[in-house]
Amino acid sequence: MTLYRFGVAVERNLVDEFDRLAKKAGYVNRSEAIRDLMRNFVIEKKSEFEDIPVVGSITIVYDHTKRTPDKLTEYQHGHHDEIIATMHIHLDEDHCLEVIAVRGDARQVRKIADELMSMKGVLHGKLVITASPPCLTE
Numbered sequence: 001m002t003l004y005r006f007g008v009a010v011e012r013n014l015v016d017e018f019d020r021l022a023k024k025a026g027y028v029n030r031s032e033a034i035r036d037l038m039r040n041f042v043i044e045k046k047s048e049f050e051d052i053p054v055v056g057s058i059t060i061v062y063d064h065t066k067r068t069p070d071k072l073t074e075y076q077h078g079h080h081d082e083i084i085a086t087m088h089i090h091l092d093e094d095h096c097l098e099v100i101a102v103r104g105d106a107r108q109v110r111k112i113a114d115e116l117m118s119m120k121g122v123l124h125g126k127l128v129i130t131a132s133p134p135c136l137t138e
């Protein structure tokens with residue numbers, strides 16, 4: 001793939017800090033770090049403004065003493081087209097962590113994440129969206 005060069009004006013201290021942290025994170029050069037940031041921005045914004053197909057994971061922590069497991073199971077059966085796998089970890093006597101893999105149109109995946117995270121007993125949740133290769137091509 002042909003690479004396109006462009007110039008950007010940025011404060012010197014921001015560039016220094018960016019380069020220092022990019023090196024710590026293992027990037028071999030600034031361009032590679034910026035390409036990753038841009039890919040992330042493109043996926044994030046495309047999935048926000050356009051209803052593109054996405055894959056992702058929803059991580060939730062919940063209290064299993066509050067009938068949450070029943071509601072979660074019922075919900076997941078009702079969304080079997082989008083919810084493709086679930087990993088369950090018993091954190092302690094009362095709490096569970098669940099990582100739910102999802103696939104579908106961005107709008108629907110975000111809706112599922114919102115509904116799961118707002119469910120009674122769910123204490124914390126986070127959705128990570130990524131995209132299939134056409135968005136990620138190097």
Ligand code: NI
Nearest residue numbers: 089090095096
């Ligand atoms: Ni559990």
